[in-house]
Amino acid sequence: MSVMQALDLRRRSASSVPAPAAGKPAAVPVAKLIDVSKCIGCKACQTACLEWNQLDQPIGYTDGTYNNPTDLTTASWTVMRYTEYEHGDDLEWLIRKDGCMHCDDPGCLKACPAPGAIVQYTNGIVDFISDNCIGCGYCVKGCPFNIPRISQVTSKAYKCTLCSDRVVVGQAPACAKACPTQAIYFGTKEDMIAHAGKRITDLKSRGYQNAGLYNPPGVNGTHVMYVLQHADKPSLYAGLPDNPQISPLVGIWKGVMKPLSLAAIAFAGAFGLMHYVTKGPNRVTEHDEEKAAEVAGSEKA
Amino acid sequence: MTAHTKPVSRYTTAARINHWVTAVSLILLALSGMALFHPSLYFLTYLFGGGQITRAIHPWIGVVLAVSFLGLFLRFFTLNFWNRDDTIWMKNLGAVINDREEGLPEIGKYNAGQKLVFWGQSILILLLLGSGFVLWDTYFASYTTIDQKRLSAVVHALCAIGAILIWIVHVYAAIWVKGTLSAMTRGSVSGGWAWKHHRKWFRQEVGKS
Numbered sequence: 001m002s003v004m005q006a007l008d009l010r011r012r013s014a015s016s017v018p019a020p021a022a023g024k025p026a027a028v029p030v031a032k033l034i035d036v037s038k039c040i041g042c043k044a045c046q047t048a049c050l051e052w053n054q055l056d057q058p059i060g061y062t063d064g065t066y067n068n069p070t071d072l073t074t075a076s077w078t079v080m081r082y083t084e085y086e087h088g089d090d091l092e093w094l095i096r097k098d099g100c101m102h103c104d105d106p107g108c109l110k111a112c113p114a115p116g117a118i119v120q121y122t123n124g125i126v127d128f129i130s131d132n133c134i135g136c137g138y139c140v141k142g143c144p145f146n147i148p149r150i151s152q153v154t155s156k157a158y159k160c161t162l163c164s165d166r167v168v169v170g171q172a173p174a175c176a177k178a179c180p181t182q183a184i185y186f187g188t189k190e191d192m193i194a195h196a197g198k199r200i201t202d203l204k205s206r207g208y209q210n211a212g213l214y215n216p217p218g219v220n221g222t223h224v225m226y227v228l229q230h231a232d233k234p235s236l237y238a239g240l241p242d243n244p245q246i247s248p249l250v251g252i253w254k255g256v257m258k259p260l261s262l263a264a265i266a267f268a269g270a271f272g273l274m275h276y277v278t279k280g281p282n283r284v285t286e287h288d289e290e291k292a293a294e295v296a297g298s299e300k301a
Numbered sequence: 302m303t304a305h306t307k308p309v310s311r312y313t314t315a316a317r318i319n320h321w322v323t324a325v326s327l328i329l330l331a332l333s334g335m336a337l338f339h340p341s342l343y344f345l346t347y348l349f350g351g352g353q354i355t356r357a358i359h360p361w362i363g364v365v366l367a368v369s370f371l372g373l374f375l376r377f378f379t380l381n382f383w384n385r386d387d388t389i390w391m392k393n394l395g396a397v398i399n400d401r402e403e404g405l406p407e408i409g410k411y412n413a414g415q416k417l418v419f420w421g422q423s424i425l426i427l428l429l430l431g432s433g434f435v436l437w438d439t440y441f442a443s444y445t446t447i448d449q450k451r452l453s454a455v456v457h458a459l460c461a462i463g464a465i466l467i468w469i470v471h472v473y474a475a476i477w478v479k480g481t482l483s484a485m486t487r488g489s490v491s492g493g494w495a496w497k498h499h500r501k502w503f504r505q506e507v508g509k510s
Contacts, residue, residue, distance in 0.1 A: 134352035292492030
C-alpha cells in the first residue's frame with residue numbers, strides 16, 4: 001500500500017488546545033469502501049473483526065433472520081444487516097455491513113466530555129481511547145448512525161477502530177483482508193471515490209439506474225463509504241440514514257450553551273459582588289430591635 | 302438603653318438538617334455536573350476521584366437531592382403560596398435591592414423573592430430528575446430513544462444552569478441580609494431581623510408565646 005500513515009491527531013475530544021499535529025502536513029485521508037452489490041453476506045468480515053481485535057461475542061439468541069447478532073454490541077463492532085427489498089415482481093437481498101462510518105465531522109467526538117477519549121487522526125480515522133473514556137454515553141447521543149455501545153462490564157464505549165493499529169503499519173483493516181468477494185476495499189479516500197465511480201458505471205450499465213456512492217455531506221463525508229444499488233434511497237438498507245447530520249440538539253448542547261451558561265453564572269456572581277460593594281450589607285438597626293421588643297412586650301402584656 | 306427580645310425560632314432542627322443535606326447535595330451536583338458539561342471544568346472530576354467515578358456518582362447524589370428536596374417541599378409549600386402582597390413586593394424589587402422596603406406591605410414567613418426561589422427550584426429539580434433518569438444509561442438506557450436522550454441532555458443542562466443561578470441568588474441574599482444565616486445554623490433569628498424583614502410573621506410568632 002502506498003498510503004503514508006501516521007496517527008497524528010487532527011481532533012481531540014473536549015480539548016480546546018490545538019491537536020499535536022496542527023501545523024504538520026496531514027496524513028493522506030484513508031477510506032474503506034463497502035460495495036454492497038458485491039457482498040454475499042458470508043460474515044467473514046464479522047469473524048475477522050472479532051479475531052483481529054480479540055473480541056468475544058457471547059452466544060446470544062437468533063431472531064429467525066440472518067441478522068446475528070441482531071445489533072452492534074461492545075464486542076461486535078460490525079454486523080451484517082439483511083433486508084429483503086420487494087419491488088414489482090422483483091426481490092432483492094440487500095446486505096449492508098453496518099459499523100462506524102468514521103465521519104469526517106464526528107458527532108461522537110463533538111459530544112464527548114472527556115478530554116482525549118475520542119480522537120480523530122489526520123488520516124480521518126475516528127478512534128476511542130478507552131483509558132480516557134468515562135462511560136457517560138454522550139457519544140451515543142452525538143452519533144448520527146447509532147454506532148457506539150457502552151459496556152456494562154467496563155463502562156467504556158466501543159466501536160470499529162477502522163483497524164487503526166493495522167492501518168498505521170500499512171495494512172488494510174481485517175474485514176477488508178478477509179472479504180472473499182472483495183466487496184470491501186481500503187485505500188486513500190481519493191482512490192476509493194475513483195474506484196466507486198467505476199463500480200457505479202458498471203452497476204448502471206446493468207440496470208441499476210440509481211446506483212451511487214454513499215459519502216454523506218451532512219457529516220462532511222465519511223471515511224467508510226458504500227456503493228449502493230439504490231443510492232437515492234439509502235434508508236432501504238436497514239435504515240441507513242438518508243441525510244445524516246449531527247442532531248441540532250447536540251449542536252446547541254455542545255455549542256452556544258457552553259459559553260453562554262458560564263457567562264450567565266459569572267454575570268450572576270459579578271452582579272452580587274458589585275451589589276455588595278456598592279450598597280453594602282443590609283443590617284438590622286437598633287431601631288428595629290427596639291420596635292421588636294416593644295411589639296413583643298405589648299403582646300405579652 | 303436598648304431593649305432586645307429573645308431570639309425568634311425560625312427553623313426546627315429537622316428542617317435545618319433537611320436543608321443542609323439538600324445544600325451539600327446541590328453543591329456536589331453542581332461541581333460534578335459542571336465537570337461533565339464544560340471541558341474547561343473537567344478538572345473538577347478530580348474532586349470526586351476521576352471521570353468514571355464522577356459519572357457514576359452524579360446521578361446517585363441527584364437521587365439524594367431529590368428525596369431531600371421533597372422533604373423541604375412538603376415542609377414549606379403551604380408557606381409559599383403567592384398572594385397580592387407578593388405582587389406588590391415584586392413591583393418594588395428596585396426598592397428592595399436598595400434596602401428601602403419601608404413602604405411595602407408587611408411580609409409573612411417568606412417574601413416574594415424567597416417564594417420564587419422555592420418554586421423555581423421545585424420546578425427545575427423536577428425537570429432535572431426526569432431528564433436525569435433519561436441520561437442515566439447505567440440503568441435506564443433501554444427505556445428511551447436516542448432522540449429523547451438528546452433532548453434530555455439539553456433540558457438537563459438548561460435546568461441545571463437555571464438552578465445554579467437561583468442558588469447564587471439564594472446564597473447572596475443570605476450574605477447580603479445580615480442576621481439571616483443564624484436561621485439555618487442555629488434555627489433562630491433576632492427580633493429586630495424578624496421585625497425588619499418578616500414583620501407579619503414576627504407578629505404571629507410573638508402572638509403565640
